[in-house]
Amino acid sequence: xxxxxxxxxxxxxxxxxxxxxxxLAETRMRVVCLEQGGWMDPARYPSTGRDWEMRQxxxxxxxxxxxxxxxxxPVKDADSPIAILNFNAVGGSTILYSAHFPRFxxxxxxxxxxxxxxxxxxxxxxxxxxxxxxxxRNVGVAGLAGDPAIPAHQPPxxxxxxGRMGETMGRGFNKLGWHWWPSDSxxxxxxxxxxxxxxxxxxxxxxxxxxxxxxxxxxxxxxAQRAGVELRTHCRVREIxxxxxxxxxxxxxxxxxxxxxxxxxxxxxxxxxxxxxxxLLLNAASARFPDGLANRSGLVGRNLMLHPWGHVAGVxxxxxxxxxxxxxxxxxxxxxxxxxxxxxxxxxYNMQITRGGAPVATARAGIAGGAIPWGAGHHEAFExxxxxxxxxxxxxxxxxxxxxRVTLDAxxxxxxxxxxxxxDYVLSENSRRMLDHGLEKGAEAMRAAGAREVHPTPSxxxxxxxxxxxxxxxxxxxxxxxxxxxxxSHDVRNLFIVDGSVFVTSGGVNPTTTIQAVALYIADSMKKxxxxxxx
Amino acid sequence: xxxxxLIGTDHPLTERQRRTLxxxxxxxxxxxxxxxxxxxxxxxxxxxxxxxxxETLSALGEQLDRLDAEAKARHGSDFAPLAAASRQTLxxxxxxxxxxxxxxxxxxxxxxxxxxxxxxxxxGMEARPPFPKGFDVPAGDLSLLDPVLQRGKLYREA
Numbered sequence: 237x238x239x240x241x242x243x244x245x246x247x248x249x250x251x252x253x254x255x256x257x258x259x260l261a262e263t264r265m266r267v268v269c270l271e272q273g274g275w276m277d278p279a280r281y282p283s284t285g286r287d288w289e290m291r292q293x294x295x296x297x298x299x300x301x302x303x304x305x306x307x308x309x310p311v312k313d314a315d316s317p318i319a320i321l322n323f324n325a326v327g328g329s330t331i332l333y334s335a336h337f338p339r340f341x342x343x344x345x346x347x348x349x350x351x352x353x354x355x356x357x358x359x360x361x362x363x364x365x366x367x368x369x370x371x372x373r374n375v376g377v378a379g380l381a382g383d384p385a386i387p388a389h390q391p392p393x394x395x396x397x398x399g400r401m402g403e404t405m406g407r408g409f410n411k412l413g414w415h416w417w418p419s420d421s422x423x424x425x426x427x428x429x430x431x432x433x434x435x436x437x438x439x440x441x442x443x444x445x446x447x448x449x450x451x452x453x454x455x456x457x458x459x460a461q462r463a464g465v466e467l468r469t470h471c472r473v474r475e476i477x478x479x480x481x482x483x484x485x486x487x488x489x490x491x492x493x494x495x496x497x498x499x500x501x502x503x504x505x506x507x508x509x510x511x512x513x514x515x516l517l518l519n520a521a522s523a524r525f526p527d528g529l530a531n532r533s534g535l536v537g538r539n540l541m542l543h544p545w546g547h548v549a550g551v552x553x554x555x556x557x558x559x560x561x562x563x564x565x566x567x568x569x570x571x572x573x574x575x576x577x578x579x580x581x582x583x584x585y586n587m588q589i590t591r592g593g594a595p596v597a598t599a600r601a602g603i604a605g606g607a608i609p610w611g612a613g614h615h616e617a618f619e620x621x622x623x624x625x626x627x628x629x630x631x632x633x634x635x636x637x638x639x640x641r642v643t644l645d646a647x648x649x650x651x652x653x654x655x656x657x658x659x660d661y662v663l664s665e666n667s668r669r670m671l672d673h674g675l676e677k678g679a680e681a682m683r684a685a686g687a688r689e690v691h692p693t694p695s696x697x698x699x700x701x702x703x704x705x706x707x708x709x710x711x712x713x714x715x716x717x718x719x720x721x722x723x724x725s726h727d728v729r730n731l732f733i734v735d736g737s738v739f740v741t742s743g744g745v746n747p748t749t750t751i752q753a754v755a756l757y758i759a760d761s762m763k764k765x766x767x768x769x770x771x
Numbered sequence: 772x773x774x775x776x777l778i779g780t781d782h783p784l785t786e787r788q789r790r791t792l793x794x795x796x797x798x799x800x801x802x803x804x805x806x807x808x809x810x811x812x813x814x815x816x817x818x819x820x821x822x823x824x825x826e827t828l829s830a831l832g833e834q835l836d837r838l839d840a841e842a843k844a845r846h847g848s849d850f851a852p853l854a855a856a857s858r859q860t861l862x863x864x865x866x867x868x869x870x871x872x873x874x875x876x877x878x879x880x881x882x883x884x885x886x887x888x889x890x891x892x893x894x895g896m897e898a899r900p901p902f903p904k905g906f907d908v909p910a911g912d913l914s915l916l917d918p919v920l921q922r923g924k925l926y927r928e929a
Contacts, residue, residue, distance in 0.1 A: 283901040290823060290882050346929035360929065380913065385925045398911025406915045415925055417916065435905025445902040560906040574927050595894060599881035610877060611859065615803045622894070 242268045245487060245501035247473050247516065250328020251748050252735040252755035253507030254456035255371065259759035261463035263766070268499065269465060270489055272472040273307035273325035276453060281443035289596035292442035296332060298699060300324065307470070309650035311511060316661035318542045318701040320511055326469060327453030329509070329702065333748060334441050334564020335422040335449050336588055337377055339368055339386055340750045343574060344743040351575045351582045354635050357740045358712050358721035359757070361387065367753040367760070374459070375450035375752070376428040379420035385570040393425045397436070401558040401626050402566045405589050408685025414571040419588070420749070421565035422450035436561045438594060449562070474654050475520045476504055476529055476731070483770070484731045490652050503769070505732045507755070510540065510704030513737040514642040515657040517708065530708070530725040535718050537643055537707050539636035540659070541742035544667045545700035546630030548678035550687030555623050558592030566591060572677060573744055581669040583633040586745045587678060592625040628681060630674035630695070632667055633744035636706050663696060671695050703747050708737035722765070723758035729770040734758045783821060783828045788835040790851040792817065795838065795873065798862055799880045807893040811880045814890075819883035827875055834873055841865065
């Protein structure tokens with residue numbers, strides 16, 4: 237019997253793989269996706285139980301090295317000040333993301349032209365705009381039209397509630413004359429496509445039991461599967477196989493029973509994020525590709541960008557009910573997003589206002605940091621902080637540097653014996669200055685809003701490496717990029733990459749909506765070029 | 772070795788260690804002065820540790836033994852019977868030398884304590900999980916955005 241050959245084989249069922257699978261299903265080609273994790277059961281998410289805070293802290297650890305679920309692979313990140321965070325399941329890291337969903341700005345695609353740093357993208361905001369809009373519709377984005385910091389667009393759902401804390405910060409930003417706006421949020425604030433309306437449960441970042449948060453397992457995957465895409469779970473890919481004329485022939489993977497299999501394919505699409513994708517390519521080194529597959533540029537794994545993250549907490553006198561509502565979604569300020577020549581850094585950052593801690597988180601942070609004492613004074617100190625705290629995150633644009641990279645660790649492997657990724661990352665001077673500026677301005681915003689106490693956290697925050705970008709960058713020059721302007725490998729002409737690896741620069745916002753827009757754009761380009769896909 | 776030093780089949784700590792634990796918990800989170808919040812000694816911290824972090828029990832037992840040993844050396848008595856001021860001084864002295872002493876227990880204590888029904892109700896919350904009832908959060912006053920709108924376009928064309 238002839239070996240089974242599928243038309244398109246996607247590796248990874250997270251944000252980008254799901255979007256690409258849905259888009260490609262329209263072709264009626266046979267599309268199969270391999271995902272190393274399984275389906276999550278929303279009925280078992282922490283918010284369904286009384287012990288939700290500690291279940292979140294234990295079972296839904298953000299670092300795979302600490303979480304150690306069967307689907308996780310280890311990441312050697314001790315040499316980086318920022319730890320690598322992810323989640324491995326159908327839906328990928330969107331299972332745990334906060335759903336803060338701001339788009340990249342037009343300037344983010346033109347940093348060389350505008351600011352004489354890094355490189356321009358081979359595509360721009362205008363090219364991606366229809367895909368941003370499609371993604372907004374597909375996942376159900378809540379927001380308020382009219383934000384003057386971003387080109388006009390109309391989110392399909394009303395914004396998440398500001399609550400008293402959002403109003404408090406809004407008044408503070410107004411006092412300073414700074415920009416602020418309700419965040420675009422991938423949260424169904426009304427019933428949407430069969431999904432329930434947000435109930436303000438709080439811990440979106442431990443999975444949404446209501447199904448209101450737009451994780452890819454409940455947005456794109458049901459649509460993709462209805463359209464005929466086959467999704468195989470608990471299947472971990474070991475390597476991409478290559479045949480004549482340097483064309484990919486499929487992948488070798490371990491199935492749910494641990495049996496090694498070879499799945500042949502006409503086209504292979506990688507959607508494993510900015511660490512998983514270079515890991516797979518580097519693990520596929522061969523005589524024809526001694527430095528890793530699709531790596532004749534030498535750039536696979538290089539230019540890793542992580543969005544150095546700053547944090548400021550403000551403690552207020554009055555109760556703000558601050559821990560109710562979607563944890564990571566409230567308002568943002570992009571007052572310092574665009575480059576200003578008088579600053580001592582280029583590019584900029586987003587300020588993300590997030591909700592306060594629930595009781596256990598408040599108490600544990602207070603005990604660990606010394607703000608809440610043991611014994612006498614414990615209750616008074618707790619009540620001065622609890623429900624009166626607002627958090628401000630600073631998401632700094634990270635510029636690409638070749639020294640920041642993903643390689644393979646010489647010893648560490650996953651449970652299938654596949655070499656694990658190793659991270660080398662050094663915070664740049666530009667990022668250091670940007671972080672310092674952000675911490676100062678964040679504290680200023682808190683004081684303007686009336687905070688009694690302001691606590692900047694030493695930054696970059698280590699446990700904040702969610703945004704994994706740049707390690708297989710796109711470009712028109714095969715010497716300076718890994719994939720072309722529509723995601724196809726320069727070296728292996730039936731190999732595509734649709735995840736954040738292809739980002740040329742990182743922008744200064746949470747990247748998921750831009751990752752999904754890029755994935756939809758690449759899938760659309762594949763469809764438009766079907767007749768000469770490999771030319 | 773007396774009975775109080777034996778670990779029972781149903782308890783991971785000895786009777787002496789449990790007595791010491793109870794007063795240590797009260798040192799970490801005492802009852803509130805208004806009586807609305809219980810002492811941590813009144814919530815089942817040991818049960819929580821056994822269920823959630825059993826791997827820490829052995830180290831906990833050793834630290835409780837140290838409290839008793841220090842109390843014996845200084846006062847000729849176990850830790851639990853000491854006057855409150857003496858207990859506090861003893862723990863403060865050890866923590867001044869070893870800041871992490873009982874640190875894990877303190878984090879476990881507040882994790883258990885702030886999930887307890889009585890404590891949540893004293894904080895004005897219903898003792899229930901977030902799902903399925905959820906919470907009401909006011910939409911907020913969007914007219915606060917008027918000054919932002921008046922500034923006009925803020926992004927750069929590219």
